[in-house]
Amino acid sequence: MVTAAPAWQVRTRVxxxxxxxxxxxxxxxxxxxxxxxxxSAAEMLAMLYTRTLRLGELAQPxxxxxxxxxxxxxxxxxxxxxxxxGPIGPDLDRxxxxxxxxALALYAALIEVGRLAPDGLRQFNLDGGTVEMIGAExxxxxxxxxxxxxxxxxxAAGIALxxxxxxxxxxxxxxxxxxxxxxxxxxxxxxNAAFHGIDxxxxxxxxxxxxxxxxxxxxxxxxxxxxxxxxxxxxxxEIDGHDLDALDTAMRRETPGRPHVVxxxxxxxxxxxxxxxxxxxxxxxxxxxxxxxxxxxxxxxxMREEFxx
Amino acid sequence: MSPEIVARPHxxxxxxxxxxxxxxxxLSADLTNSSEVGKWRDTYxxxxxxxxxxxxxxxxxxxxLAREGYTPYIHTFAVFIYRRAYDQLAMxxxxxxxxxxxxxxxxxxxxxxxxxxxxxxxVAILRATPNMTxxxxxxxxxxxxxxxxxxxxxxxxxxxxxxxxxxxxFPRTEPMQLDRVRVLSDGDDVALLTSGVETEEGLxxxxxxxxxxxxxxxxxxxxxxxFDDPEILASLERASTGIVSxxxxxxxxxxxxxxxxxxxxxxLGRRLVRIGLRDTxxxxxxxxxxxxxxxxxxxxxxxxxxxxxxxxxxxxxxxLADESLDVEPRVAxxxxxxxxx
Numbered sequence: 001m002v003t004a005a006p007a008w009q010v011r012t013r014v015x016x017x018x019x020x021x022x023x024x025x026x027x028x029x030x031x032x033x034x035x036x037x038x039x040s041a042a043e044m045l046a047m048l049y050t051r052t053l054r055l056g057e058l059a060q061p062x063x064x065x066x067x068x069x070x071x072x073x074x075x076x077x078x079x080x081x082x083x084x085x086g087p088i089g090p091d092l093d094r095x096x097x098x099x100x101x102x103a104l105a106l107y108a109a110l111i112e113v114g115r116l117a118p119d120g121l122r123q124f125n126l127d128g129g130t131v132e133m134i135g136a137e138x139x140x141x142x143x144x145x146x147x148x149x150x151x152x153x154x155x156a157a158g159i160a161l162x163x164x165x166x167x168x169x170x171x172x173x174x175x176x177x178x179x180x181x182x183x184x185x186x187x188x189x190x191x192n193a194a195f196h197g198i199d200x201x202x203x204x205x206x207x208x209x210x211x212x213x214x215x216x217x218x219x220x221x222x223x224x225x226x227x228x229x230x231x232x233x234x235x236x237x238e239i240d241g242h243d244l245d246a247l248d249t250a251m252r253r254e255t256p257g258r259p260h261v262v263x264x265x266x267x268x269x270x271x272x273x274x275x276x277x278x279x280x281x282x283x284x285x286x287x288x289x290x291x292x293x294x295x296x297x298x299x300x301x302x303m304r305e306e307f308x309x
Numbered sequence: 310m311s312p313e314i315v316a317r318p319h320x321x322x323x324x325x326x327x328x329x330x331x332x333x334x335x336l337s338a339d340l341t342n343s344s345e346v347g348k349w350r351d352t353y354x355x356x357x358x359x360x361x362x363x364x365x366x367x368x369x370x371x372x373x374l375a376r377e378g379y380t381p382y383i384h385t386f387a388v389f390i391y392r393r394a395y396d397q398l399a400m401x402x403x404x405x406x407x408x409x410x411x412x413x414x415x416x417x418x419x420x421x422x423x424x425x426x427x428x429x430x431x432v433a434i435l436r437a438t439p440n441m442t443x444x445x446x447x448x449x450x451x452x453x454x455x456x457x458x459x460x461x462x463x464x465x466x467x468x469x470x471x472x473x474x475x476x477x478x479f480p481r482t483e484p485m486q487l488d489r490v491r492v493l494s495d496g497d498d499v500a501l502l503t504s505g506v507e508t509e510e511g512l513x514x515x516x517x518x519x520x521x522x523x524x525x526x527x528x529x530x531x532x533x534x535x536f537d538d539p540e541i542l543a544s545l546e547r548a549s550t551g552i553v554s555x556x557x558x559x560x561x562x563x564x565x566x567x568x569x570x571x572x573x574x575x576x577l578g579r580r581l582v583r584i585g586l587r588d589t590x591x592x593x594x595x596x597x598x599x600x601x602x603x604x605x606x607x608x609x610x611x612x613x614x615x616x617x618x619x620x621x622x623x624x625x626x627x628x629l630a631d632e633s634l635d636v637e638p639r640v641a642x643x644x645x646x647x648x649x650x
Binding site: 070071072073137144145146147148151154155156157158159160161162163166184185188189191192195196 | 463
C-alpha cells in the first residue's frame with residue numbers, strides 16, 4: 001500500500017531540492033564552488049529550517065547588506081547573521097552553524113525558507129559584501145565565527161548553559177560536519193557538556209565522509225563515531241541523513257540530562273550522481289573542460305525539470 | 310623597611326566584589342585553588358563551572374556565556390590561556406569583542422614550574438590581538454582594584470594576576486585606573502618604566518640611584534593596552550639621558566616594545582635599554598634566582614642606568630635589599646591629582 005507523504009514532508013522535500021538547485025545553479029554560473037556540501041546536507045538543512053527549529057518569524061526576507069566592519073568598541077551598530085533567524089525569545093530555538101565552508105548551502109536554505117532575499121546568492125563572495133564564501137558572524141544565518149572549525153560546539157554549549165540558567169525553554173541547535181570530530185576541541189566540548197548535563201544542546205552532524213583532502217577514511221580515523229560520542233557522555237543516534245522520517249524521529253528524541261547528537265550518514269553526490277566521477281576530491285567542484293561543464297549543465301537542467309514536475 | 314605583605318589578597322576581595330554581581334561567573338580548568346578561587350567556588354557554587362583540564366573548550370564556552378549576558382572570569386595559569394588555546398581566544402572571544410575576563414596567574418618567571426608554566430610572551434601576543442585590553446597587577450592594591458577596571462571594559466580583558474604573598478606598594482585609596490600610569494618618583498635624567506613585579510625592583514634601584522644624584526622619573530605601568538596615557542610620552546621627552554624599561558616578560562613585544570613604539574611614533578630620539586628576558590625561555594627555579602640569572606632584578610636596573618650614564622655608582626645588592634619601598638607622599642599626591650584630570 002502506498003500512502004501519501006505528510007504535507008510537512010512535501011514542503012521539506014521541496015526545500016531540500018531547492019537548496020541543491022540554487023547551489024548547483026550558482027556553481028555553474030560561478031564556474032566552481034561548494035556543491036557536494038549541498039548534496040549531502042540539503043535534507044538536514046531543509047529539515048532544520050522547515051520542521052525542527054522554532055525560530056522567530058520575519059516579516060519579509062532580508063536583503064543582505066554591505067560589510068560594515070568587525071565587532072569592536074568602535075562599532076556599536078554591529079549585528080550578526082542571527083537577524084536572519086528572526087527575533088529571539090526564551091521559548092525559541094537558536095541555530096548555530098559550525099562548518100562555515102557550507103555557507104553556500106546555508107544561504108540557499110535561507111532563501112528557500114524566505115529568510116534571505118531570493119537574489120541573495122548574487123552577492124556570494126563579492127568584495128565588500130556579507131555573503132562571504134566562508135561565512136563569518138556578519139553573514140546571513142551565521143551567529144558565530146566558526147571558519148576555524150570545531151569552535152562552535154563549545155560556544156553553543158556556553159549559550160545553552162546560559163539559557164538554562166535563565167530558564168529558557170528553547171534549545172540550541174548546532175550543525176556540524178564529521179571532519180570536525182578530528183579536532184580535539186569537539187571531544188572536550190562533548191565531555192564537558194555531558195558533565196554539566198547540558199541537554200538543551202542538540203547537534204546534527206553531516207557525516208558525508210568527505211573533507212578537504214578527500215575521503216575521511218584516508219585523512220584520519222573517525223571509526224566507531226556513534227560509540228565514541230556515547231562514550232563521551234552524549235546521546236547519539238545514527239541515521240540516513242536523506243531520510244526525512246528518520247531525521248524527524250531522531251531530532252525529536254528527548255535525552256534528559258545529556259546533549260543529543262544526530263549523526264546523519266549522507267552521500268556527497270546525492271542528487272548529482274555525476275559528482276562521483278570527481279571522488280574523492282569533492283570539497284569544491286571545478287570544471288576540467290567546457291565539455292565537462294556542459295554535462296553538469298545538463299544534469300542541472302534534468303534536476304530542475306524533475307523538480308518542476 | 311619592607312612594604313606590608315598581604316596574604317592572598319584576591320581570595321576575599323573577589324568574593325566580596327562578586328557578591329552583588331550575579332552576571333559574574335567563574336570557569337576553571339583544574340587549577341581552582343592554584344588560582345585562588347577555591348573559596349569563591351564554595352561561596353558561590355552555582356556560579357562556578359569546572360571545565361575539566363580542557364582550555365580550548367573553556368575559552369570558547371566562555372564566549373558563549375558572554376554572548377548571553379554573563380561575564381565569565383576565567384581563572385587559570387597565564388600560559389594556558391594564550392598559548393594553549395590562542396585560536397579559541399582570538400575567534401571565540403576577541404574577534405566578537407566579548408566581555409570575557411582572562412585572569413592569568415603566574416606571569417613571567419614567577420613560578421618554579423619551569424618553561425611550561427612561565428608566561429613570557431603573553432603581553433606581546435595579546436597586545437597584538439585586536440579588541441584585547443591587557444592589564445598587569447603590580448601590588449595588592451592593584452590585585453584588589455583590577456576587577457573594577459576590567460569590569461568596566463566593553464570587550465575582552467586579559468590580566469596578569471599576582472597571587473600568594475603580595476606587597477602593598479600603593480595606598481588602597483589609589484586604585485588602578487585604565488590607561489593611567491603611576492608616577493613613583495621624579496627626575497630629569499632617566500625615565501624608568503616598570504610593570505608587575507619589576508616595579509618593586511625599580512623602587513629599590515631608584516632610591517639608591519637618587520642618593521648618587523641620578524634623577525629618575527619612575528612610572529609604574531598597569532595598562533599594556535591601551536598605552537596612551539599622555540604622561541608616558543611627557544616623561545619620555547623629559548628623560549635627557551635615556552630610558553629604561555623593565556618587564557617580567559621577553560623584551561620582544563611587551564613593555565619595552567611598547568615604549569619603543571611610542572618613541573618612534575612621536576619621532577623622539579632617546580636611547581632605550583630594555584630589561585626583561587632577552588629572547589630566551591627560562592627554567593624552573595626560585596623567583597629570586599631567576600630574576601638574578603636573567604637580569605630582571607634591581608641590580609639589573611641599576612646596571613641599565615649605568616649603561617645610559619656611563620657611570621659606575623658602586624651600588625651593592627645588600628644596599629638595594631635594605632631600601633624602603635614606600636612611595637613618597639609628595640609624588641603619590643601628584644599622581645593622584647593627575648589621575649583626576
